[in-house]
Amino acid sequence: MLKNYLKIAFRNLWKHKVFSFINIMGLTVGMSACFLIFLYVNFELSYDAFNTKADRIYRLVTDIKTPSETMNTGSTSWAFAPNIKTDFPEVEAFVRINGGSFLVRKGDLKFQEEKSVFADSTLFSVFDFKLIKGNPKTALKDQLSLVFTETAAKKYFGDTDPIGQTLLLSGEGLPAIVTGVMKDIPENAQFKGDMFISMSTLTQRFNKGIDDQWGNFGATTYLLLKPGTTGSALEKKFPAFLKNRAGKLMSELNMHYMLFLEPLRDVHLLSTRGSDDSGSMNNVYVFSVVAIFILLIACINFVNLTTARSVERAKEVGIRKVVGAPKALLARQFISESILLCLIAFVFTIVLSAVLIPLFNNLSGKIISTGIFSNLPFVGGMFVAAIIIGVLAGFYPALVLSSFEPVVVLKGRFTTSVKGILLRKGLVTLQFGISIALIIATIVVFTQMNFMRNRNLGFSKDQMMIVNSEGDPKRNAFKESLAGLSGVKSTAASSSVPGSGNPSAYSEIENKSGDLQIANLDLYFVDFDYIPQFKLKIVAGRAFSREFGTDTTQAMVINEAAVKLFGYSSPEQAIGRRFKQWGREGKIVGVIKDFHFRALQEKIKPLTMRIEPGGSDLVSVKIDGGNIKETIAAVESKWKSAMPDRPFSYYFMDEFFDRQYRSEERFEKLFFNFAILAIFISCLGLLGLASYSTMQRTKEIGVRKVMGASIGSIVRLLSKDFLKLVLISFVIASPIAYYGMYQWLQNFAYRTEIHWWIFLAAAVLSTFIAFATVSFQSIRAALMNPVKSLRSE
Secondary structure (H helix, E strand, O other): OHHHHHHHHHHHHHHOHHHHHHHHHHHHHHHHHHHHHHHHHHHHHOOOOOOOOHHHEEEEEEEEEOOOOEEEEOOEEOOHHHHHHHHOOOEEEEEEEEEEEEEEEEOOEEEEEEEEEEEOOOHHHHOOOOEEEOOOOOOOOOOOEEEEEHHHHHHHHOOOOOOOOEEEEOOOOEEEEEEEEEOOOOOOOOOOOOEEEEHHHHHHHHOOOHHHOOOOEEEEEEEEEOOOOOHHHHHOOHHHHHHHHHHHHHHHHOOEEEEEEEEHHHHHHHOOOOOOOOOOHHHHHHHHHHHHHHHHHHHHHHHHHHHHHHHOOHHHHHHHHHOOOOHHHHHHHHHHHHHHHHHHHHHHHHHHHHHHHHHHHHHHOOOOOOOHHHHHHHHHHHHHHHHHHHHHHHHHHHHHHHOOOHHHHHOOOOOOOHHHHHHHHHHHHHHHHHHHHHHHHHHHHHHHHHHHHHOOOOOOOOOEEEEEOOOOOOHHHHHHHOOOOOOEEEEEEEOOOOOOOOOEEEEEEEOOOOOEEEEEEEEEEEOOOHHHHOOOOEEEEOOOOOOOOOHHHHEEEEEHHHHHHOOOOOHHHHOOOEEEEOOEEEEEEEEEOOOOOOOOOOOOOOEEEEEOHHHOOEEEEEEOOOOHHHHHHHHHHHHHHHOOOOOOOEEEHHHHHHHHHHHHHHHHHHHHHHHHHHHHHHHHHHHHHHHHHHHHOHHHHHHHHHOOOOHHHHHHHHHHHHHHHHHHHHHHHHHHHHHHHHHHHOOOOOOOOOOHHHHHHHHHHHHHHHHHHHHHHHHHHHHOOHHHHHOOO
16 A cells, blocks of 8 residues: 555656645755754754753852942952852852963964963863863862863874973963863853963962952852752852952942852853853744744645645546545545655755755854764654654645545536635735745844944044054054054054953042042053044043143043933033042043944943053054055064064954954844745745646636737736735735834844835835746746647647
């Protein structure tokens, strides 16, 4: 019986090659898109799952409340973790990490190790980072101990055993010993590094006493709780802990600390406090819905084409019933054909997915999968899904076909039922409704990204070259040596540039009532040239000037957001007001117009600027766009003359700032590509239905041509019914798409509007796509010789 089913199924597939191709192609593309999307979704949901103790690991985070605002930060004070471990027996271990960049020297080789991480010695007992060489308990215990990843170790030592080797760290040339080599950190880890330095190097050498500083924030802290302890239970004890340990300090500073625990697995997708590799649960939801939509469209194609072809198989069903075939047997036959078709599509899906995975990795910016065979559970899942799709998609056509009355169909009086026609129209409407919603969503995503790329940021970033001196005292000499260089327009020095990190400082600034108001404010250390070089606009007062000797010790410039924070109605009112910040006292001399010193996802925050030559490590070089290569070479030559022991590295401000939007740009590209696939599958189905509809009306078209009908009138006749369905789809899809994209835009502090023309464009585009698809077949039918179409069989 099974053999007979297969023979009939293959015979029908071969007999109707075009419809079989459309069905297989639609299902293949749909299942491939689903496979890739669910690889992405699974990858995002798998962050930190490789840690066997993940259910007991929590990230410790802090809210810092001042009279001015509440700061929600993902970092903690350096003193929190050691004292929590002492006071709470339910804490098994803690690990603090702090990333940075280090100059590393090995003989004549010099590297600026950008992914350097200070970490406590408990790193390997909290996280499942596998140490290939070295003792995980002692590898990061002593000062100046280093652990490299496999890849980084090969960069420094090749095939030589690195254990016990000495490298020189920082400009001081501190001798550090390699005590371990670890496996490369998995792609789905929330923090990554190539070189790990013992935390004692930081707390006992670079910054002695930092372990006792309750007001110094900068550590990312993770707690490993003992089995049976819940994060919520421990959280409830933190207020008493803070009052006991830091109550006096909080009272003196007029600040209040609050500690919270974030489950490790929630940090990547759910935390609003960010991490080194933050994701978005909203994006996971969006792509999951898109995957379901694409598969639904492919299934609708199958149901529509199969039921549309039911007339052709009516006589077959009638004859089978006459010779005694029961309804259940016929239903099994048609469901078997459906499953066979889906399994053929599954085979093509595996081949297509294997080809697309490397491209998909590149598009997503992550190594989501190393190949089709590294995802055997997903392959198995797709096989089961193919069978389920075959059963579900084939169930209704099987029910329709097996229900035909043999007396009616064998007399040749059978016609497609009104219910069947309405079902197909309803499914086409749903199919194109999904496609139109995706078109609208794609246009909104594009306009938002375009808005972000073209928004006036409030500062100049073009042809701005940034060189990091990493605290080298010779940086001022290097900056001055560039002054007369051909191709260099100007230079400036600062601790931060827009898009980079910056410290926040405990500050007291005089408010409109004349009182010193406490706030944690973002801080830039700059030199006299920074404001004019970045073309920051002064809206009140003045910029820093060498003509005022006190500017280096008693002057501050703030932005408009800071003016509003302290209650002033105009920038002019803030000029001359007192400030205290990190041991410095003075007056505000100027107010700059707000500029985006962080990504557009965030609102512009209050910012302060001070002259601080010792803290301005970044040298900004404004260059002439005409001879960039020659200018870079000249700058490098001056660098080597001033700081021969440091490798020369640089980046351009515009590229660096735009890196903040990489995740959004990847989302845009992925969304666009999957939306195109959904529209393509819809068009395949529409083409199949149009082809079948035209084939059924072949004689009618011949008669109309004989009676003098024009080609245009025939095309209109065959197209108008489908275009009506597309217009109905547009009416239904538009409000749904508007609501969804309105919610998506709320993730951005600065966002575009959903303009009326977006819906007009979607309507025109969807109508054009549908008309082009249908008219392709309609024109062929209209051009056919009526003699052939009217000739009797």
